Amino acid sequence: MIYDLIIIGSGAAGFGAAVYGGRYRMNVLVIGKEFGGETAKAGNIENYPGFLSVDGFELMDAMKKQAENLKVETLDAEVTEIAREEHCFEVKANNTTYQTHEIIFAVGAERRRLNLPNEKELTGKGVHYCVTCDGPVYSGKTIALAGGGDASIKGAVLAAEYVNKVFLIVRGKEVAAEPINLERMKNLGDKIEVLLETEVKEIIGKQKLEKLLLSKPFKGSDKLVVDGLFVEIGAIPNVELAKSLDVELDERGYIKVDNMMQTNIDGIFAAGDAVNHFGSFKQDITAAAMGAVAATSAYNDHKVHGELCPFHAQPTMASE
Amino acid sequence: MKKVTIYTTPTCVYCKMTKAFFKEHNVSYEEKNVAEDADARREMIERSGQMGVPVVDIDGDVSVGFDKERLSRLLNIK
Numbered sequence: 001m002i003y004d005l006i007i008i009g010s011g012a013a014g015f016g017a018a019v020y021g022g023r024y025r026m027n028v029l030v031i032g033k034e035f036g037g038e039t040a041k042a043g044n045i046e047n048y049p050g051f052l053s054v055d056g057f058e059l060m061d062a063m064k065k066q067a068e069n070l071k072v073e074t075l076d077a078e079v080t081e082i083a084r085e086e087h088c089f090e091v092k093a094n095n096t097t098y099q100t101h102e103i104i105f106a107v108g109a110e111r112r113r114l115n116l117p118n119e120k121e122l123t124g125k126g127v128h129y130c131v132t133c134d135g136p137v138y139s140g141k142t143i144a145l146a147g148g149g150d151a152s153i154k155g156a157v158l159a160a161e162y163v164n165k166v167f168l169i170v171r172g173k174e175v176a177a178e179p180i181n182l183e184r185m186k187n188l189g190d191k192i193e194v195l196l197e198t199e200v201k202e203i204i205g206k207q208k209l210e211k212l213l214l215s216k217p218f219k220g221s222d223k224l225v226v227d228g229l230f231v232e233i234g235a236i237p238n239v240e241l242a243k244s245l246d247v248e249l250d251e252r253g254y255i256k257v258d259n260m261m262q263t264n265i266d267g268i269f270a271a272g273d274a275v276n277h278f279g280s281f282k283q284d285i286t287a288a289a290m291g292a293v294a295a296t297s298a299y300n301d302h303k304v305h306g307e308l309c310p311f312h313a314q315p316t317m318a319s320e
Numbered sequence: 321m322k323k324v325t326i327y328t329t330p331t332c333v334y335c336k337m338t339k340a341f342f343k344e345h346n347v348s349y350e351e352k353n354v355a356e357d358a359d360a361r362r363e364m365i366e367r368s369g370q371m372g373v374p375v376v377d378i379d380g381d382v383s384v385g386f387d388k389e390r391l392s393r394l395l396n397i398k
Contacts, residue, residue: 133331136330
């Protein structure tokens, strides 16, 4: 069977696209390495229309069920390779090849690391990248959270429910978060202490994290003793597969798309955190919206090119 | 039947994924919330040597994170 559309990525952009693809009665397969993407890890989400508050994992589960109800197929696997033959694609995952007419890259982004010595060795031993996951493990302890964006402020507020003290280490001159999250942080008083224009220079510890070396002294010392460090300093778009197909990137290294989420390659669209369509405003609602637009473009493209793929997909015919 | 213990926090997505995987394969398990239970937290750190969740203990074999392949192997899930 040749799918009409394969969506790579199973976060909000992927399932946003899947729901629309399903409604367009396309044969859709969603292949995702990690179900739910960043949305699933976000903890409580209060800015997705229709929900006062919803757990990110449950929101993704609802999107998946909605897509499956529209006969969309899903596969938990990593796509390792994509080959292109004119307007047809062969997508490899789990040692199986899946053919499709259209592709949407909804591949998201990888959490950025500090890239400091010791960071890898102490991962899980004081250094963490998911505050909603591991923040509560530090119940009654002191933690630091590196990053000054909305995700880190939200993370600090969540962690403050469990830990004694949070030091928010912010490289810039101010934090950049939704005012509602800033209010919540301020309401917690000095439980969350913000260190502006400060960076983590070294991660110190042998068997586990013991302290951090800061770029700027805090209360007379450049060493900060903490039990845990959570890194929330943004993400790097996953573009390797797209690059392998000669998909053009923008100047910041994201997949370049037009207003309809079309890339420079016919039949390939992109949505979500792997594109920079809304700049640094990366939300569940913008990801899902980009997915919906990408699916609509894929559908329109499929109406034009849908007949061509069986021809290209069979090498014996293609060579005649 | 193998004894399965999962150490979790209430907001951890990989814990939810692991529990969904257990449910899908009819695996019974005991859940310990390390955010609330200090003894369970100590036990988890001792057994796994680290502080990330979930940690799954299957008859003494420890798995960290939602490692589907390792869990399938330890639980003989095809």
